[in-house]
Amino acid sequence: MGVEIRVEGLTKSFGRQVIWQDVSLTLPAGEISVMLGPSGTGKSVFLKTLVGLLRPDRGSITIEGRDVTRLRERELYEVRKLFGVLFQDGALFGSMSLYDNIAFPLREHTRRPESEIRRIVLEKMDMVGLIGAEEKLPGEISGGMRKRAGLARALVLEPEIILFDEPDSGLDPVRVAYLNQLIVDLNAQTGATFLIVTHDIASARQVPDNIGLLFRRELVMFGPRDTLLASGEPVVKQFLHGRMQGPIGMAEEKDAAQVEQELAELDAGEHRGPRGGKGASGEGVSPRLLPSPGIVRPPRWEAIAEREAEVWSREGVKGA
Incomplete structure (x- = not known):
């Protein structure tokens, strides 16, 4: 089963450049969380800090009672065994x-006999749909298959936490849809804690239990999916709905007067439009992805479904 990660007051900078500051959140054990944010907001830096590859300037990261930021290298090595990581390109050895x-x-990390290694490898390859491709080289397969191979490798040590660094990068929308379903299925099967860094809005709206958003060197919001999707926070609405209107500009932050004017015009348009099936954001609500048939849903799903139904009812959303 997955473990909880508690982050408190985390701050990271490179020289004089502050990446983010005073970040506090709790990644619930066994749930899928997504971290969003415009390019350059330090999402990948956040992942590397969680696993101890980068040291923060301040703050703590508590996993099973241990503060990762204060551990010695040998102790950190033991904590890292809890993690599996899927990198953007799969990070496979080409030869x-x-x-x-x-x-x-x-x-590399165990003394298991080859017979047991073979059993585990084939089991994980089967989980990600790669049986029959055992002898292929990374250069002989598609980007989607490389992602799945990287995911299988992240699973072989039975990690309790899996980090995904932009798993959808370089994939077409169909492959992204397949990958999203695979992520939901694997979470239900393993019970591990998942954290996904992504730019893909459809993935962020359909896959996670929780969503966070980094912007202007801080964590704007982090909470249950339904709370973020129904949020009236301008930057959250802008990012989750891929709009030009809002605080995020092409190359830099917009000034306050421009943002205020854009949002006033946008709100006026929303009020004139039809309200059926829409929440506080004025947008339709994406249905949550369910585990594939035959895969048992985690116990939390019933409670989450009830909570979401209550939120959507309160916001006037139908059929979410």
């Missing part, structure tokens, strides 16, 4: 077959 790529962590 190794998919089988050997996926087996690599088991051979």
